[in-house]
Amino acid sequence: MGRYVIxxxxxxxxxxxxxxxxxxxxxxxxxxPVAGLCGDRQCDPATAAQLKKEFGLDKPVWQQYLTYMGNxxxxxxxxxxxxxxxxxxxxxxxxxxxxxxxVAILFEIVIGISLGVLTGLKRGRPVDTTVLLLTLVVIxxxxxxxxxxxxxxxxxxxxxxxxxxxxxxxxxxLIVPGLVLASVSLAYxxxxxxxSIAENKRADYVRTAxxxxxPRRRVITRHLLRNxxxxxxxxxxxxxxxxxxxxIVTERIFNIHGVGYQLYQGILRQNTQTVVGFxxxxxxxxxxxxxxxxxxxxxxxxxxxxx
Amino acid sequence: xxxxxxxxxxxxxxxxxxxxxxxxxxxxxxGGGADGVVSSSWGDxxxxxxxxxxxxxxxxxVLSMIFRGLxxxxxKTGEAKDxxxxxxxxxxxxxxxxxxxDGWTFSNGEKVTAKSFVDAWNYGAHLKxxxxxxxxxxxxxxxxxxxPEKGDPTAETMSGLKVTGDRTFTVKLTQxxxxxxxxxxxxxxxxxxQSFFSDRAGWLSKPVGNGPYTIDSYSKGSQMVLKKWxxxxxxxxxxxxxxxxxxxxxxxxxxxxxxAGNLDLVDDVPAAQLKNVEADLGDRYIxxxxxxxxxxxFPFYDPNWNKPxxxxxxxxxxxxIDRNQITETIFQKTRTPAVDWTSPVLGEDGGFKDxxxxxxxxxxxxxxxxxxxxxxxxxxxxxxxxxADTGSHKEWVDAVCNSINRALGNDRACVGNPxxxxxxxxNQVTTQKLTxxxxxxxxxxxxxxQNFLQPLYYTNASSNDGKWTNPEFDKLVNQANAEADTxxxxxxxxxxxxVLRDDMGAIPLWYQNGSAGYSERVSNVTLNPFSVPxxxxxxxx
Numbered sequence: 065m066g067r068y069v070i071x072x073x074x075x076x077x078x079x080x081x082x083x084x085x086x087x088x089x090x091x092x093x094x095x096x097p098v099a100g101l102c103g104d105r106q107c108d109p110a111t112a113a114q115l116k117k118e119f120g121l122d123k124p125v126w127q128q129y130l131t132y133m134g135n136x137x138x139x140x141x142x143x144x145x146x147x148x149x150x151x152x153x154x155x156x157x158x159x160x161x162x163x164x165x166x167v168a169i170l171f172e173i174v175i176g177i178s179l180g181v182l183t184g185l186k187r188g189r190p191v192d193t194t195v196l197l198l199t200l201v202v203i204x205x206x207x208x209x210x211x212x213x214x215x216x217x218x219x220x221x222x223x224x225x226x227x228x229x230x231x232x233x234x235x236x237x238l239i240v241p242g243l244v245l246a247s248v249s250l251a252y253x254x255x256x257x258x259x260s261i262a263e264n265k266r267a268d269y270v271r272t273a274x275x276x277x278x279p280r281r282r283v284i285t286r287h288l289l290r291n292x293x294x295x296x297x298x299x300x301x302x303x304x305x306x307x308x309x310x311x312i313v314t315e316r317i318f319n320i321h322g323v324g325y326q327l328y329q330g331i332l333r334q335n336t337q338t339v340v341g342f343x344x345x346x347x348x349x350x351x352x353x354x355x356x357x358x359x360x361x362x363x364x365x366x367x368x369x370x371x
Numbered sequence: 372x373x374x375x376x377x378x379x380x381x382x383x384x385x386x387x388x389x390x391x392x393x394x395x396x397x398x399x400x401x402g403g404g405a406d407g408v409v410s411s412s413w414g415d416x417x418x419x420x421x422x423x424x425x426x427x428x429x430x431x432x433v434l435s436m437i438f439r440g441l442x443x444x445x446x447k448t449g450e451a452k453d454x455x456x457x458x459x460x461x462x463x464x465x466x467x468x469x470x471x472x473d474g475w476t477f478s479n480g481e482k483v484t485a486k487s488f489v490d491a492w493n494y495g496a497h498l499k500x501x502x503x504x505x506x507x508x509x510x511x512x513x514x515x516x517x518x519p520e521k522g523d524p525t526a527e528t529m530s531g532l533k534v535t536g537d538r539t540f541t542v543k544l545t546q547x548x549x550x551x552x553x554x555x556x557x558x559x560x561x562x563x564x565q566s567f568f569s570d571r572a573g574w575l576s577k578p579v580g581n582g583p584y585t586i587d588s589y590s591k592g593s594q595m596v597l598k599k600w601x602x603x604x605x606x607x608x609x610x611x612x613x614x615x616x617x618x619x620x621x622x623x624x625x626x627x628x629x630x631a632g633n634l635d636l637v638d639d640v641p642a643a644q645l646k647n648v649e650a651d652l653g654d655r656y657i658x659x660x661x662x663x664x665x666x667x668x669f670p671f672y673d674p675n676w677n678k679p680x681x682x683x684x685x686x687x688x689x690x691x692i693d694r695n696q697i698t699e700t701i702f703q704k705t706r707t708p709a710v711d712w713t714s715p716v717l718g719e720d721g722g723f724k725d726x727x728x729x730x731x732x733x734x735x736x737x738x739x740x741x742x743x744x745x746x747x748x749x750x751x752x753x754x755x756x757x758x759a760d761t762g763s764h765k766e767w768v769d770a771v772c773n774s775i776n777r778a779l780g781n782d783r784a785c786v787g788n789p790x791x792x793x794x795x796x797x798n799q800v801t802t803q804k805l806t807x808x809x810x811x812x813x814x815x816x817x818x819x820x821q822n823f824l825q826p827l828y829y830t831n832a833s834s835n836d837g838k839w840t841n842p843e844f845d846k847l848v849n850q851a852n853a854e855a856d857t858x859x860x861x862x863x864x865x866x867x868x869x870v871l872r873d874d875m876g877a878i879p880l881w882y883q884n885g886s887a888g889y890s891e892r893v894s895n896v897t898l899n900p901f902s903v904p905x906x907x908x909x910x911x912x
Contacts, residue, residue, distance in 0.1 A: 103426050
């Protein structure tokens with residue numbers, strides 16, 4: 065097990081460098097960021113040159129990348145164009161996004177798995193058909209439609225919530241945005257769990273457990289669910305990364321100053337430092353989440369062993 | 372039915388969750404009257420909040436509250452009135468003697484003196500400080516030593532600025548510029564306290580100025596709380612207790628918050644909501660001209676677009692654009708069809724006049740004829756470039772192309788050419804990569820006809836992106852700048868504008884309005900000619 069973890073951690077190193085290099089090159093391909101700083105007029109050449117020098121943009125790309133990586137390992141992610149340290153931006157944005165992701169994941173687990181178990185056990189019954197139909201609707205409606213609709217109904221028409229999240233972004237403010245963010249994944253989790261449960265319901269070990277006279281609840285939670293969760297855990301694990309980086313739409317609708325918003329603004333302003341910094345951290349999150357998922361397999365299914 | 376209990380629990384959990392959020396509702400602002408606090412939408416300023424480094428509206432909002440300069444533009448007429456200036460005297464339009472009024476202080480108690488101005492201007496002009504508005508000081512003698520086009524600066528301060536007393540200083544310009552004092556209302560010319568120079572980082576985290584408001588707290592990227600400064604010495608004291616600027620990720624969200632009653636003022640009504648705005652807000656919606664004009668520029672650096680007879684082609688294209696229809700259907704009248712190259716906010720005395728006439732009027736038959744006489748569109752198809760990330764540029768460019776195609780009876784005469792980001796777009800413009808017409812926008816720095824013409828169309832001027840050049844135009848601009856009599860100067864500028872018209876150096880499209888919506892809590896909301904809300908006059912009911 066220990067050796068497996070170490071091997072996986074070592075594998076992360078090339079992935080990490082490859083991913084950051086790709087991002088670095090992609091942002092650079094977009095062209096000269098200084099041109100956008102002066103509005104609809106031309107920056108005067110001397111100031112532009114001075115700014116480029118300051119941000120290190122006058123050097124060749126490979127040199128910029130090496131300097132940048134060197135700085136990253138000392139904890140210096142550079143400075144955004146508005147003079148703020150990228151680490152400061154991260155310190156503001158990541159806690160918010162992590163809270164949002166937690167809320168979303170919680171919804172996925174609680175509602176998604178419950179509905180999945182329910183429909184899996186009642187396959188073909190009206191409950192099953194209704195939920196399946198509902199998930200289909202949720203999957204096919206884009207997030208921005210759900211988000212704007214929920215905001216309009218709950219926020220403006222019925223006044224149950226504030227339409228926008230304050231800059232503190234506390235957990236209770238994030239419940240509705242979290243639900244919107246989770247909605248599509250939630251539907252997938254329901255469907256995955258349902259299929260898995262329905263399949264395993266007829267497995268020999270379930271019949272044995274029932275024959276032993278175990279209570280129904282125990283059969284479902286200890287035997288059936290545990291085995292059926294493997295594909296669901298894989299999905300949720302990869303979803304952590306996707307939710308953190310891909311919340312741009314939800315974050316814009318509900319005015320959440322998180323990672324998605326910072327990335328969006330970074331891309332618009334072609335701010336290499338911000339974009340690469342945030343993506344680097346997101347790459348790390350992805351890698352760690354995937355490792356955790358693989359380790360969870362062994363917990364869920366004792367037949368899986370890592371050496 | 373054990374399974375059903377799960378569903379019940381899930382439903383219950385959702386209900387609890389929704390109920391919990393309902394309790395999280397905010398309370399907006401304190402009481403009403405003179406102590407009431409106005410909450411207003413904001414965007415994260417693109418640059419550090421230094422006066423000479425702020426060139427967009429979001430940072431401009433803050434500067435308009437915490438700084439007062441020598442001159443202040445009247446929010447209604449745009450006229451430059453003396454603020455901190457007691458008098459600005461000149462005999463030759465080159466040497467100016469400025470006297471600062473007595474009794475002004477920064478909000479930290481420091482006196483505003485001649486030195487506060489001179490130090491600030493020298494800071495703004497110096498190359499090593501990376502100030503994006505440094506070119507504002509370009510007319511002052513010695514600018515080329517502190518801000519050379521190439522190489523390192525050879526001086527620390529501009530030789531044209533001299534402190535001659537506690538409250539007086541002299542300015543020497545490199546050439547005659549009779550209306551130069553009018554430019555002094557721009558934020559770049561604001562005075563700075565000594566604390567700025569001794570601890571810049573500290574100052575930036577909580578800027579200190581001499582305006583009617585002081586900054587109470589500033590959390591970068593999310594919000595700024597400004598309080599009324601009770602000891603403010605000026606006559607334009609704040610009519611409310613303070614302003615809270617909240618950063619919104621999207622102007623649609625800000626608008627929704629306004630409708631829901633959580634926000635008092637939105638100064639950027641999203642294009643998608645313009646259709647509903649009258650129904651939502653009624654008379655709490657303002658739509659007034661601002662000093663912004665949008666034009667279509669041509670790549671005169673490209674030989675295909677710089678042939679002798681092509682003035683007719685450009686005039687034809689101008690006549691092929693149905694400005695009325697586009698401003699009504701796409702912009703819901705938040706743009707006004709252009710009739711010259713300046714802006715209505717200048718007023719007739721300032722030089723606003725229907726110079727373009729017929730050439731800006733839609734006439735498809737005439738357009739077709741003129742384009743043919745002008746040799747037709749180079750290459751048969753022209754691509755209008757624009758940045759697709761902000762504004763509704765795609766919509767209007769497509770509409771302009773449609774209008775041109777219909778007029779010319781050719782489906783392929785004109786197509787849009789979107790560029791992904793503004794930065795990339797500006798980059799292609801300034802490196803002269805574009806081989807067709809491109810959109811151009813100009814927001815005035817100060818309400819002078821000079822500002823709409825010289826930076827944009829003078830040979831090799833800073834924002835002459837299309838590289839249009841005309842010796843006659845340059846001669847008239849020089850002549851106008853040297854003219855001491857303002858009315859006469861304006862007349863000569865209009866003559867220059869006629870030269871520009873005859874060659875159609877750029878096609879004027881429309882003037883952009885400033886738009887804003889406000890809640891029932893506040894009144895007396897206006898926008899100044901720079902489309903920045905006049906915060907100090909807002910009253911809380």
